[in-house]
Amino acid sequence: MAARYTIVVDSKTDWFGSTTDFDVVTVAEYLARGESKNRRVGANRVVNLCRHTHIMSGGYYCSLLAEARGDIVLPSMADILDLSHKSLYAFLLPELNDALAKAHAKLTEQAVPFQFLVAFGQTEEPALALLGRQLFDVFRYPIVRVQVVEKSPQQWKITSLKPLGPHQVAKTSRLFVEESLRGFARLPLRRKPCRTAPLYDLAILVNPNEELPPSDAPALAQFVKAGQALRMRVDMITSKDIHRIPEFDALFLRETTSISDHTFHFARKAEQEGLPVIDDTGSIIRCTNKVYLYELLSANGIPVPNTRVVDRQSFTPEIAQELMDVLGTPIILKIPDGSFSRGMTRAENLDSLMEGAKSLFAHSRLILAQTFMYTSFDWRIGVLRGLPLFANQYMMSRNHWQIYHHHPDGGVENGGFRALPLTAVPAEVVETARRAASLIGNGLYGVDLKQTPNGVFVIEVNDNPNIDHGVEDKILKGSLYTTILKEFIARIEASGARPAGS
Numbered sequence: 001m002a003a004r005y006t007i008v009v010d011s012k013t014d015w016f017g018s019t020t021d022f023d024v025v026t027v028a029e030y031l032a033r034g035e036s037k038n039r040r041v042g043a044n045r046v047v048n049l050c051r052h053t054h055i056m057s058g059g060y061y062c063s064l065l066a067e068a069r070g071d072i073v074l075p076s077m078a079d080i081l082d083l084s085h086k087s088l089y090a091f092l093l094p095e096l097n098d099a100l101a102k103a104h105a106k107l108t109e110q111a112v113p114f115q116f117l118v119a120f121g122q123t124e125e126p127a128l129a130l131l132g133r134q135l136f137d138v139f140r141y142p143i144v145r146v147q148v149v150e151k152s153p154q155q156w157k158i159t160s161l162k163p164l165g166p167h168q169v170a171k172t173s174r175l176f177v178e179e180s181l182r183g184f185a186r187l188p189l190r191r192k193p194c195r196t197a198p199l200y201d202l203a204i205l206v207n208p209n210e211e212l213p214p215s216d217a218p219a220l221a222q223f224v225k226a227g228q229a230l231r232m233r234v235d236m237i238t239s240k241d242i243h244r245i246p247e248f249d250a251l252f253l254r255e256t257t258s259i260s261d262h263t264f265h266f267a268r269k270a271e272q273e274g275l276p277v278i279d280d281t282g283s284i285i286r287c288t289n290k291v292y293l294y295e296l297l298s299a300n301g302i303p304v305p306n307t308r309v310v311d312r313q314s315f316t317p318e319i320a321q322e323l324m325d326v327l328g329t330p331i332i333l334k335i336p337d338g339s340f341s342r343g344m345t346r347a348e349n350l351d352s353l354m355e356g357a358k359s360l361f362a363h364s365r366l367i368l369a370q371t372f373m374y375t376s377f378d379w380r381i382g383v384l385r386g387l388p389l390f391a392n393q394y395m396m397s398r399n400h401w402q403i404y405h406h407h408p409d410g411g412v413e414n415g416g417f418r419a420l421p422l423t424a425v426p427a428e429v430v431e432t433a434r435r436a437a438s439l440i441g442n443g444l445y446g447v448d449l450k451q452t453p454n455g456v457f458v459i460e461v462n463d464n465p466n467i468d469h470g471v472e473d474k475i476l477k478g479s480l481y482t483t484i485l486k487e488f489i490a491r492i493e494a495s496g497a498r499p500a501g502s
Contacts (some may be wrong), residue, residue, distance in 0.1 A: 003184045005045045006030070008062050014167045015049065017178035018200040022047075023028060027058040028319075032067060044071040047142055047181065050166040053080045072274040075163075079140045081297070083163055091140055097157050099131040100148065104156055112150040117173055119180035121243055124173065133243040133394055134160070137269075143169065143177060186247055200232040200492055202485070204247040204267050207238065207255040215254045218469035219481075223252075226481035230489065246271045250488045251277040257284045257464045274490035279463040283441045287463035289336040291366050302436050303457045305450070308373040320353045327371045334368040335360050343440050346372065373457065377418070379449040380471060381425070381433035382465055384440045388434055389471050390480060391425045393418040394448075419474035432456045444484065 006023040008030045015024050044136050046066045050059030053075070062158045063080055066073035075083075080090055088479035116128060120143075121136030123129055135144065138494060139161065145168075149162040169177050186201070189317035207213060215223075220236065237244060245251065251270040257263040257279055266282055271276040279287075286292055297304050297474035306327055310319070312428050324330060331347045333356045345360065360367045378397060382389040395416045422430060433447035436458045445463025450457050466472055473480040 005047055006180075007047050007049055007061075009049050009166065010051045012166075014165060016169070016174045017181070018164060021182070022185075027062050030062055031058070039178075044069075044074040045185070046071045048073055048075060049166050051141055051167060053163060054084065075139075075141045080434060083139055083144075083161055086160060089139070089161060091160055096131060097133055099134050099156060100128075100156055102293050103127045103131055104154075112146060112156060115145055115147045117143060117145055117169070117177070119173075119177040120184035121174070122180040122183065122451070124176050136461050142181070144258050156502060179293075184246060197237070198227075198231050198233040200227075200230070200250070200489055201248045202227060202232055202234045202250050202252060202488055203237045203245065203252050204252045205238070205239075205263065206236050210255060212256070213254065213338065214256060214464050215467045216469055219467050219473070220254065222469060222473070222478065222481045223485065226478060226485050228484055231487055232489065234485075239266075242266055242269055245275065246273050248275065250275050251279070252484075252488065253279050253464060254467075255464075257288060259288055261284055274495060276488060276495060278443045278488070280441060280443055280497065283443045283445070283463040285346060286440050287420060287461050288332055290368055290460060291336045293460055294368060296340055296439055297458055297461075302432065302439070303455055305373050305457050305459070307442045310357065310368045310369050312365045312367075315357060315361070317350065317354060317385055318358070320350055323369050324350065324353065327369060330372040331365050332368075332370045333357055334362045334370065335362055336366060336368070363399060373452060375450045375452060378459065379425070379429050379433070379447075379451060379464070380472075381430060381447045383434060383437035383445045383447060384484065386434065386438055387420050388430050389444075389483065390476060391420045391422050391430070392472060392474075393420065417471055419471065421475050425449065426456075436461050444487075 004023060006025060007015055008025055008027050010025060010027055012024055015022075029045075044066075046062075048059055048066070050057070050062055053059035053063070056314065063073050063075060063077050067077055069091035072334060103125075107125070116123060116125060116134050118132040119124060120134050125434045132148075135146070145162045145164050146158055148156050149159050149160070150156040150363040154375060166174075166177070203470070204220065217336075217452050224234045235248070239255075242262070242265065243268065245330060251266065252265060253263055255263055257267075264281060267279060286296065291309055294307050294309065296306060298307075308327065309325060310323070329348055331353060332344060333347060333353070334344045336462045345356040347356045357367065357369075377393040380392045380394055382391070395418070408481045429449055429451060436447050437445040440463070441462055443463065444465065446462040448459040448462065450459060465485075467480070475485070
């Protein structure tokens, strides 16, 4: 079942919809509630439908105190401030006008000027649906009236965005607004009695066109299968579906993450909605930059290869020679955000070191220089919520020094793997991986390590580790997927969005 929503209004006569499916209270009642010491943060979902949200008004204090109490409120204080003056949102109008231009061609009979409602991201006119979703993604107001005028015979533009209270909604639009709220709140639908309704909804973000995705199609199918046994509906979503995040109880990123693309925005959006998410934004930030990882691991006594951080501004042949003297040869150069053996080069001498550094400096001011530490395989220890989960040995590619060999023609070759039960892995490897992952957070991580005669060294911690069918699940099989989904369920229930055992 979906989380219970509280609707806050100035007068209970303002709300024209169901009072059975929603808790409807006046703003005076809500403000007088006070903070419950035993209530979990994020346990309450509040829709602020007060008539006024200007500074110091009842609606303003409704959202302000809701955030102070740990409630998830719509609109938030940031939303209220964003739409308080046109000067604060005018810079975002060009993007909305682009969506309006796409609708223009479909609304050939529409007279201008005109106005329309966006209620919880929905519009009454299907041609304006994309614009409605985009507006709600930016301005999380329940009900907004959009004013459109004609800029030229072939071009329209948005002149204003005005939040509305329910008392301002025309009778002909009231059913639309209530249905939009019901869709946003994900109230349970009537289902055939012979089917058991799912208790949880998990979104998995994927990219069907990704060359080396974190999970292959058979593994994704295993997540769906495991979800069915746990009464969890598992849906695949793509980069176009950020507006759907509020439909779900949790988000699982199975697309290679980066702080500079939509994967980070999806994680942030889920966190803003109060949803458990793996990978969380903090883990993405920490793991996708190898310079940060090196500093973090070193500062906490985690053994890493002999490493130097090199700055493009001060890099000279003399510095390069010093690196060779300290690190020996060959030297491995890495950009901070490389993945799958990309963004790395091996320098055998001074000339190749200068050339390799120049190439990588084109992508990042800072790069890493490391002592080359050859092993026939790298350990990968999967860690979930601080507990070791699985173990694999990833072999180096044939006649190559990396696991993945990226050929000039675009082909990719890898060296194979060997899966082992955790009990067969040296204790030092497992414990070092666990310690490294604990510095990042409580998510799902893949810790890469090298085991040498001189000890065990952490190469990196991945926030988005591979879970491929027949590889990472070779030992645990279906229980690997069940364990991960059970972690999501535990987080959903701990957040207060779902009652335990419901």
